[in-house]
Amino acid sequence: MLESKSFREPIENKVKEGMCLFGICLGMQLLFESGTEGGKTPTPGLSLIEGNIEKFSQDITIPHVGWSQVKLKNNHEITRNLEDDYFYFVHSYKGNNVKADNIIGETMYGELFPSFVAHENIMGTQFHPEKQQKRVEYPKGIWEADRMQLELIPAIDLIDGKCVRLTEGELNQKKTYSNKPYEIAKYFEEQGASRLHLVDLDGAFKGQMTNIKTIERIVQAIDTPVQVGGGIRNFEKITSLLDLGVDRIILGTKAYKDPEFLQTVLEKYQNQVVVGVDVKADKVATEGWVQVSETSTYDYIRTLVDKGVKRIILTDVSRDGKLEGLNLQLLKELLSFNINIIMSGGVGSLDDLIDLMDLQSENLEGVILGKALYENRFELKTALQEVK
Structure with a gap:
């Protein structure tokens, strides 16, 4: 290409x-002396930085796609406002035999490789810095034509037929907002909600749903699709909820403790099943977040992907109801999986939604909004305008 063009x-x-030259992804690779991405025979590069490009080992999954950490190594003017952080990668080839003085940052993916290089007025990143919008003052509106779609999903949590919110999943930190949850559902629909998230908290704690009549009344009162979770432990309950008009079923504890049951459900209702992945200190929590397993979040989601689960709801229990922001570090680590993620737990301001939008990930499908709406931190219609 360098020659033909x-x-x-x-x-x-x-x-x-x-003049400064900045190469991104393949552009960085072109800065080196040669590379084999076009075939087995090395193709000459620009030879502006010593080193060559070679394919990752066959022992790891390629391409390397997703958010990975860049550890800064050498000081450089361009990194003066940066710190070790997660950046977005998509590549199958890496720098090799690069002089240590030219390596500004490194990343681990099966092996340590140079992900940020520089030599005099020449710089390059294997990652995509344009995804990290907060780090650079881009002209206003530059991303508007290509912004991701993020579904904002208001939550209605139910205890004894009432609309409540908990903090960190603790029953002793319960606040009741309405005795008529169906009216709350109508309000969210009027505000523009494209979907509602209903949780039978009695069912989550007791293992058996007790708010079916309330859920049915909500479904009948609105036209907006509804997803329901909390205490769904058998196939009959799934069928009855879908017959009521529920759009999606959320399986949490049962999905984790009974993989065979999950597989059976997926065979019939794959597109209507969402698995709730609740996290405490990077371990999977079940039974209304009361029990904490020894299974890491990463390992569990990898299992779900292998089973064919298409969508999960990821909740950091320690942040739920605290209005202190989402666990973006956890999310970034998991966005590389081939699974759609709905984030939950911690939204407290419109800035939290902007932070999600900045991730620009196709796997980030939506976010659940709870206490921020009930405590009037912002209105749903305002948030919907913000993420358009």
């Missing part, structure tokens, strides 16, 4: 004149 000479001339 006659790019080499003008690039080399501009670099000699002192």
